[in-house]
Amino acid sequence: MYTIQNLSYAYGSKTVLSNISFTLPLGKVIALTGENGSGKSTLLRLLAGTMQPTNGKILYNQHPVTNLVSKHVSYMPDTDNYFLKRTGDQVFEFYDTVFDDFCLNKAYEIAEFLKIDGSKLIKDLSKGQRGRLKMAVVLARNTPYYLLDEPFSGLDPIVRAQLIDGLMEFTDLSKQTILLSTHELSEVERITDGLLLLHDGKILSYEAMEDIRKEWKQDAVSWMKSQYERVD
Ligand SMILES: Nc1ncnc2c1ncn2[C@@H]1O[C@H](COP(=O)(O)OP(=O)(O)OP(=O)(O)O)[C@@H](O)[C@H]1O
Numbered sequence: 001m002y003t004i005q006n007l008s009y010a011y012g013s014k015t016v017l018s019n020i021s022f023t024l025p026l027g028k029v030i031a032l033t034g035e036n037g038s039g040k041s042t043l044l045r046l047l048a049g050t051m052q053p054t055n056g057k058i059l060y061n062q063h064p065v066t067n068l069v070s071k072h073v074s075y076m077p078d079t080d081n082y083f084l085k086r087t088g089d090q091v092f093e094f095y096d097t098v099f100d101d102f103c104l105n106k107a108y109e110i111a112e113f114l115k116i117d118g119s120k121l122i123k124d125l126s127k128g129q130r131g132r133l134k135m136a137v138v139l140a141r142n143t144p145y146y147l148l149d150e151p152f153s154g155l156d157p158i159v160r161a162q163l164i165d166g167l168m169e170f171t172d173l174s175k176q177t178i179l180l181s182t183h184e185l186s187e188v189e190r191i192t193d194g195l196l197l198l199h200d201g202k203i204l205s206y207e208a209m210e211d212i213r214k215e216w217k218q219d220a221v222s223w224m225k226s227q228y229e230r231v232d
Helices: 040-047 067-071 088-098 104-113 127-139 157-169 185-191 209-214 220-231
Strands: 002-011 014-024 029-034 055-060 073-076 145-149 177-181 194-199 202-208
Touching: 002 040, 014 040, 014 055, 014 202, 029 040, 029 185, 040 145, 040 177, 067 073, 073 127, 088 104, 088 127, 104 127, 104 157, 127 145, 127 157, 157 185, 185 220, 194 209, 194 220, 202 209, 202 220, 209 220
Parallel strands: 029 177, 029 194, 073 145, 145 177
Antiparallel strands: 002 014, 002 055, 194 202
16 A cells, blocks of 8 residues: 655655655545646655655555566556557566566457557557557556556547546456546546545545545546635
8 A cells, every 4th residue: 555654755856746645545536636746746756756756655565665666566657658669468468578467368349349550660650549559458458557647648538538448447456546637536536436526736635435425526627726716
């Protein structure tokens, strides 16, 4: 399990995450949301161990997170320009050599489910096709945690819905956790257990979806708006 304690991060002199604490238990889908520049990608990079906190701690199973956490965590960065001269199938084969938990058969199954043509060079794929391929690569690993940075960004509603179906189909949400950053709250609401709302580098709210529905009597988007109204 992830435990984040008083986490802060600064790029040079610019503090972008400030004194953040929360836990991320197994078996949950958590949507990480917040306005542009609120620190979502930075938080995901830190959880994935690609950068170290400026202050505070990120613990994975009680050990400080380093880049070795990638053994337990399947991370999808928000970049869209990798392996351009390889085909999808070649990327699957590459990941299969890098990660013990990568399952080539599962990758092909996901590719079929998401209608990915693995024989095409990535540079020749549309943005939507690259988005699907990225999802297939990440989900073909069998890890306790999936960290997905804006997996639906720039994709049309049909592709977004397919990717959300793919998330449900190819993860075991009784024991795996997905933390995904997104601005498409209304679409992920159907699979979300909780919303983590960042504002200006701080946690504005971290609330279970069930409580938002039952106690706040709101849907995800109206709850988010009401949280922003508190600080405006
Ligand atoms: N490599 C970097 N060097 C310096 N500043 C950075 C770097 N990456 C991000 N920032 C700054 O950190 C702040 C948080 O950026 P981050 O990308 O984490 O936010 P975000 O919530 O993911 O934004 P968006 O929704 O636009 O993707 C922003 O002010 C951004 O300009």
